[in-house]
Amino acid sequence: MSDDPDDVPELPELDVPVGMFEDIEDLKAAVARLSAQLSDLTGGGGAPGGTSADGDDGDTEENGGGADDDEEEEGQFPPFILLLDPPEYDDELRALIEWVEGVIVPGYLVEASADARWCHLWVEHPSAVARLHALWLAWQELTDPESCGYTGPSTWHRDHLDPAMRELRAPTGPFAGCVKGEHQVVHRLPALVPSAWNRTDD
Structure with a gap:
């Protein structure tokens, strides 16, 4: 390499528009x-694709993907009362009794008859x-009104109350043996039904 400053190689001229650098x-x-x-x-911690800079996948409690959300989602659905154990069952039944005795009995029940049964010991x-719990x-x-609009009560009567009352008060319903002050639960307990699964050959 020469020390002569005139021997510096010339750089090739590039045809680059001036505005490209701004672009x-x-x-x-x-x-x-x-x-x-x-x-x-995506709930990520700062890097694209939901991955944080530390390499975590963003499925943490801070980002809303922790175990608490799973528990919250499971708990948001109403329980089926017959599957509850005490004291949850007792609390749910107590609230149900208040509603049935405060809304259904005075508002929708007429005197019990052979065609429209009711038992005062329905619990x-x-x-x-x-x-009744489902109702x-x-x-x-x-x-x-915020969740169902103003047609909700009409829907409740048509789709829930009327069918439930037909089933509950039918002559073959759960109160079939309960008439005018006489309460019978024993009659509703089914006897043992023979089954092919447990039949033994003689």
């Missing part, structure tokens, strides 16, 4: 902006408790 900076800013939006939408009939859950949802 590149604009593109970098746009990419950074989109990456931040993607990170926010001792599990199938009646189950149906109560539907009532809670369909009497809230």
Whole structure:
């Protein structure tokens, strides 16, 4: 290599538009902006694709993907009362009794008859408790204008109350043996039904 300053090789002339450098900076800013939006939408910790800078996958309690959310989702559905154990069953039954005796009995029941049965000890009939509990859950949802609009009560009567009352008060319903003050639960307990599964050959 020569020490002569005139021997410095000439750089090739590049035909690059002056505005291209500004475009590149604009593109970098746009990419950074989109990456931040993607990170926010996917719940990531700052890097695209929902992966945090530390390499975590973003499924943490801070990002809303922890075990607490699973428990919350499981708990948001109403329980089937017959599957509850004390004291949860007792609490649910107590609230149901208040609703049945405060809304259903005075508002929708007429005097019991052979064609329209009712038992004042309905809490001792599990199938009646189950149906009335389901009716109560539907009532809670369909009497809230914010969740169902103003047609909710009509829907509740048509789709829930009327069918439930037909089943409960039918001559073959859970109160079939209970007439005018006489309470019978024993008659509703089924006898043992023969089954091919447990039949033994003689």
